[in-house]
Amino acid sequence: MKVNFSLPTSVQLGNDIIQQSSPQWIIGFKALIVTGKHSAIASGALKDITDCLEREAIKYQLFDEVENNPTIKTCQAGAKVAKAKNCDFIIAIGGGSPLDAAKAIAVLATDVSAQNMVQNSFDTALPVIAVPTTSGTGSEVTCYSVMTREDLGTKLSFGNSYTYPKFALLDPKYTYSVGEKTTIETAIDTFSHLFEGYLSVKSNPITDIIALEGLKRFGEVLPYLLKRQFTPEVREKLMYLSLLGGFVLSQTGVTVVHAMGYAYTYHHHTAHGAANGFLMNTYIEYLESINVEKLASAMTAIGLNQSELQTALTDLLGYPPAIEAEVLKQYTKETLINQKSVENTLGNLTTEKILKLWQIQSKIN
């Protein structure tokens, strides 16, 4: 047996956790608060954070320019503000986009070049406190930061032991304001982390226990997603699930589903979680074709067979955007750029096999 599990993030989940755990998470003299345009305010998280900082007489500077699927350029702008204002720690509030951007800003603000950052060639970063306002990415407990790479025509992650947030503070009430579409898409992202992590070549007995527990809980919450019934109890379940997905992802990485999904997001503006959901049936068929034994236990944990799962995903997400035959080779090339995720996939994926997956995928609509 081989087990490797390391998670340097202090995690706290609960109602009013920001206030209750303050000033423990205030770990500097001046904070850069990194957010998107609206969610930090709409969720109520920004006010809770600034109230605590003001109570402790800690100064802060807001950087609210993070777009969905953030670029390195935006993160460089954030780092410039952090340096100009002498910020010594970062508080990230939002979905995966602001959380990932904050990790990049934390590195760039220590004068690491963008090139060294994306190659994981750095050993400094400002400390990050992560406050998620979606239940999906688990970014609050992973070292990964996914950047839109216009130079490569896709998205690609970086991250090492310096980019784990110091604190992950999860309050389910911050997700009450998330709309129906994003609630569903982010929940499917979580499902994808659990499912891919369980079937990753890097899975181990500990991640398997967490992933199976998460898949079981996903099966239990699925009827509520299908009814679009998002009570506070359901929101809490989704946030806990997202955390479990993050724990798994932090150890196992993701697989070809995420690597392929970035093409939907980059070229078709598909939300991240929906992109993964659109690829799930093709992925499951691939796993069946190579006789992956663990597939059966994953499906048993969810409590659905493949066709029931597919029906549920179509109900939740609809159909994927059409993909023209002439882009399949290009999408295959872009999938291979996410080399680590491809290598995490069971069954030694070759260029030809990935092209085949794209060919199958292009017929779904």
Ligand code: NAP
């Ligand atoms: P997101 O891109 O962070 O946010 C999507 C939308 O939801 C934005 O318009 C955002 O508004 C809004 N929103 C967020 N919280 C809200 C709230 N409480 N109330 C109302 N609106 C809210 O979505 P995400 O799915 O959480 O993150 C996706 C990103 O994370 C992708 O770039 C993906 O590649 C990355 N990701 C990272 C990891 C990792 O381990 N680091 C794992 C998976 C995915 P604002 O613009 O106002 O914020």
Ligand code: ZN
């Ligand atoms: Zn994801």
